[in-house]
Amino acid sequence: MELRATPAGRRSGVSLIEVLIAMSLFAVIIGKASEVFRSTRAVASSGISSMMVEDEARIVLDRIALAVMSSNRGSLAPQLAPGHSTEINFQISRGVEAGVAAWNDPARIVLGGAAGNQVQWIQSVGLPEERTVVWTNDVQPLFGGELANGLDDNGNGLVDEPGLSFLIEGNKVTIRLCLGSVRAGVMTTRSVETTVAVRNHPVPTP
């Protein structure tokens, strides 16, 4: 058997039309793939951004909750129920010293900062060694679902509550926090809330 190569002028190969068709198909596929990739990336970015904000909100909320849980019920202030407050004053337990319960210096968690977007933890309030630690800079002006219209838009019983609020009722403190951040030009906000019981020296419940 003999295999013979075709002459150069009649070689089998791709014609211009075939090349064009192939390139067109390739361009369409690449275009679609890139579109899918872009949209996937946008969704992923949005999801990640959302998770990051929620993650941060949960971390800050947990810090506040732990501080409130460790505090002395008698030290909690202000008690404005059914109203809310943007700050809470408390004293954290230091354990027992010489047979009596010992407490840290007065502390405060407050919605502060020049733009009113910070959660500030102030230690040793009113004392020379007072110092302020900022836990986040992303607090939103209002809690999720709330509009500044004098109404309870989100139906949680509070009117125009800001991005950080405290509600003290008996031995329970409800903490509401709304954080937001801009990523890739998109604003993402997350509202979280929790109710914790004060562990130290609770008042008798009826």
Place this chain on the structure above:
Amino acid sequence: MKMHASRSTSNRRGGATLAALVAVMLVFGLCMGILQVTNGVTNRLRASVDHKRAFHLAEAGLAEAYAGIAMAKTGNVGTPEAPAAIGGGMLWVEAEDLGDGLVSLASTAVHGRGRATLGLTVRRPQPVSSSLGLFSNRDLTIKGNTFLDSFNSLNGTYADHVAAGTNNGSIVGTNNNVTVHNGSSVMGDLFYGSDSSVDLKHGSHVDGAVGPRATSATLAPVEVPDVELSPPLEAERNETIVIPPGTVGYESITASRQGEMILTGPLTLVVEDFTIESHGSLTFDDSGGPIEVFVTGEFKLSAGSSATTVSGDPRRISIQVASDDDHAVTLGANAEFYGQIYAPLTSVKILPQFELFGSCVADELDITAQSRLHFDLATSETETQSPPEMFAWQVIDVPDSVASRTSNLYRHLEIDRGSLATPANSHADQELSVTYRDAGGISRTYTGSERAFDWTDVSELTTGTRDGVRFHVPGSSGSGD
């Protein structure tokens, strides 16, 4: 065969494969990037969830230890080497005695990569005074031929218990040293101070457990009702004075020789000095209600006098002496006295002709030779014991040995997860002494390590102590686990 391959054809081969490979690599790289970012976020969320779970497990550990302390356990639950398993994680609680009844608990929990340690300081429940049985805060000397045993007035008379052989649940204790002399018998448990000793002389007998107390018992002061005191009251020779029901107070009460004093319940009586002289008599008529006598000075039933209780129910008569004078209480009357005596700041001297059915707790218990004292278990069962008092709850630093281990802690500690016990079964072992009925209704006793005791054998618990401290089960008529 001949093969002719053109050079141009060989040059073109592999181009499409290469392009496809580049495209695949590109897509693969992008996917890996997204996967990595997503994994990072997922790991953070998982760590957050693990941390929360660890926090809740640590709280569960505190709750377990608190419940244990309420039942006279030590508060230790598991150890770092052998933690308790619960909810897919593990925990252990370390208890430290701070003195004055205070116990500091540190509960550490691990769940996945989450770690949490919480602290709680509690005060052990003040034991119901009568639950101490026959108790002396100072050294206790049980002189020769003394007989100390028990009965439960809710389950029958003393004679019934003796006949059934169930008079062996007595609790005799002290915060200091104890000596039991020749010929004396303690039908029940004998506990001495945690840093003290016991001396059982030849010929003495203790039927139950003998061991140190886990913690010293604190005797609460007597709270004397605020009652205005009337002038002294004296029953002279051949005279009978009846104090009617109500709340009354006297500067002193005396029954002289051949004089008779009758106290009628329900009565709350406050008196500075209460004396029944030799050949005088005293009657506690508690048939109409309980009688409480509060004494701020001396309470003396002289040798040769007599005392009577009507109902025979020790829960209906109590004598509480607030005095801190030396030897303020002398019980020398000829009597079968059914009642409770509490004198946290002074000594109580009991002579052999005064046979006590009930309880006696004092700063110093002076039991003379040949005395017979019978602890009534019912006197403590009917009183409510307060739960441990919580002082301080706090978040504390996770121990370095645990915090620094972010890898598999089970592997690091060489712990077999399947071998871990539940928190309820991980309490520190203690000296257990129980009287109970088994499934067949047979009364049994056990004294020894709690770990070696099978609680499933118990159908009804009569009495129980852990390291000398009686424990109660909320909602049960008895005590136990």
